[in-house]
Amino acid sequence: MSTQHQIRLRIQTGDLDGLLGLGLNNLIQVLLIISLCRGVLGFPDRLLFGTILPATGISLLLGNLIYAQQARRLGQEEQRGDCTALPYGVNTVSLFAFVFLVMLPAKLAALDAGLSEAEAVQRSWQVGLMACLGSGVIETLGAFVAQHLRRWLPRAALLSTLAGIALGYIALGFLLRTYAHPLVCLTSLSVILLGYLARVRWPLPTGLLALLLGMVLAWGSGLITPDAASWTQAARVVGVHLPSLQLSALWQSRFDLIPWLGVIVPMGLFNLIGSLQNLESAAAAGDAYPTRGSLLVDGCGTLTAAALGSCFPTTLYIGHPGFKALGARSAYSWMNGVVMAVGCLFGLFGVVTVLIPVEAGLAILLYIGLAMASQAFASTPERHGPAVVLGMLPGLAGWGALMLKAGIRAGGAAGDPQLFGPQLLTQLATADIWAAGVFALEQGQIITAMLLSAWLVYAIEGRFLAAACCSAMAALLAWFGVIHAWQFSPGDTVMHLGWGTGQAWAEGYAAITVIVLLARWRQQTHH
Known part of the structure; x- marks a missing residue:
């Protein structure tokens, strides 16, 4: 076997490993979108699978294709074949922030104002679109001044704010759910923590093993027992769902930008600075990508999501050096984009939610919360x-x-509706x-x-x-x-x-x- 063929084979294997890692991360984000939109916001499947997910799929496809091409171009310029594309996907923190701090309050306010459930859902979605659009504008314009912003904003202020959201809405929120289903969730959590933090080498990639183990335990313990109605609902959304421009919905929500700037502006800045830090991490690993162009792709991905109907910004993921160490190059990026786009455009994730309960992926999300909180201390001076x-x-x-208000509403569901006073x-x-x-x-x-x-x-x-x-x-x-x-x-x-x-x-x-x-x-x- 020639040396050239060995190199090509190794690159293919590395790209498959990279696809598994990045695809699993993106899969968890999509399952989370489905779970939160259905359970917390009460969005109908028509809106979720017909508009939001197709828009999400296109934003993931475009960004991954461009970053894959960027890696190939860098390799050609530097005459080397080991350039790794930047990992990219839905922003986890923005997902939680927009659902719980923008879209849910907007829906509750609409219901309080006397709107019907359907009208409140429509308003919640439109406000989410505007929040996503605002974040995309900040990310896009910020690409020209990112370095100045990073020098002006203390790192502790940025990372601690993210850590607070990560600890509350992600880590604590999912820790409660973990202890509500201890067999499934604690088992997969141990696999994640031992693999990622204790560096235990499992026979399968850590994230995949935790997900598969969680699925087996969920099915075996009876945590999930899909009935005919669940399969029928999942099959109903399978089909071609092509996204379309949602300019009318954005225009109708144009006055909702100012009230939510307190969430939109900081989250846009976080996405921008976080992506900049991930670019620096990639450069330290040997792949020096142009700052402005890379950040513009990220910002345009978020703008594309909003324009087509998704409420969830995209971002550069942390972990480029890890993907590079796996041997992932450029193909893992575009393959991930294609896989996620196909799943979103054809409504396949409805079936996936029946097969894979969100509890099976909780450990990965809980780990993300822990990692973000610990990073706030590790990446700042000790005296800060x-x-x-x-x-x-x-x-x-x-x-x-x-939590307090949700408990009050639940406790008063059958009693006095005027609880808030x-x-x-x-x-x-x-x-x-x-x-x-x-x-x-x-x-x-x-x-x-x-x-x-x-x-x-x-x-x-x-x-x-x-x-x-x-x-x-x-x-x-x-x-x-x-x-x-x-x-x-x-x-x-x-x-x-x-x-x-x-x-x-x-x-x-x-x-x-x-x-x-x-x-x-x-x-x-x-x-």
Whole structure:
């Protein structure tokens, strides 16, 4: 066998391994989209399989094709055959943030306003489209200034905010579900943690083994017992679902951009900076791709998703060096795009959800949450640790508010429908649960986390003027109700925008600003 043939064979094997790893990751994201859209948002299969997933499939196909071509071009320019395409797929954190912080509140607000279930679902989807579009615009425009943004934003502020969402909405949320189904979920979780963190070499790739083991245990233990109705529902969505432009839906939701900027802008920045960091990781592994062009592809992938009807942004995945070590080159990328697009365009994932319960993939998602939280500490200076912890707290409070309100709704389903009112705060305070603070942290939680963490980073470094700017900005945003200000609705607590609606919190941040400036004055007088 010639050396050239051996190299070609090794590349093919590596691409298959890379396809397995990236495809499994994308599969979990799609199963998650189906689970959250059906279970949390109540989206009908017609919208989910007829519009959202086809748009998701096209966005994955286009991005993967371009990144595969980019790897081939780099290999030709540098006269080498070991260039690995950038891994790419649906952004996990944005998926959770948009579902729980944008689309679910929008649906509940619509129901409170008297809209029907179908109208509320339509509004929730349209608001999600606008959020995805906004994120795509930020990612696309940010490709031209990404390096400047990264120098301006403290790493602790970025990573701790992501970690708060990851710990609450991903890690804690799925940990509860794990302990609700311990045999299936704990078994697959042990395989994931031992394989990824303890470096145990399993006979199959770690993610695949955990998924297969979870499936076997789920079927064997009776966790899933699909009946004829489940198979009929899955078979009903199989068919050709071609996406179409959703410009009318985007236009109808044009006024929904401003109320959700507190989620859209930070998530767009996170996607942008995260993709930039992953490009740097690829360069360190030997594949130096052009920054602006690579980021533009990512941004355009998100814009394509929104234009065709998906609410979920795309991103560059972490782990390029790992795929390179597997021997994956360019083919794994385009093959992944084709596989995911076929599954989305032909409605095949409806059948997959019957065969593979989401519990079988929970371990991978839980690991992602743990990895993101630990990265916030590992990638920041040790003395910034308190700032990382502080930045995590608003996200955890937001998740706690979600759990609290869901429990109240469930408990009052057969009783008094007017559960959300001042009496709720009094009743919970007697149990030492300060719901007013939880609801305040819930509103604008992502911006709050960034500003608090950045404030403490600057204070630790003795940059008191920069810290004062952070607290002054928080005071301004709180005054207009962008963060913290909230009010009761018939079935929820919602943002309260307006002049002076967040006066109490604005006064608190203003006091912080004065104290920081006094600290700066003392620092200068003692030098």
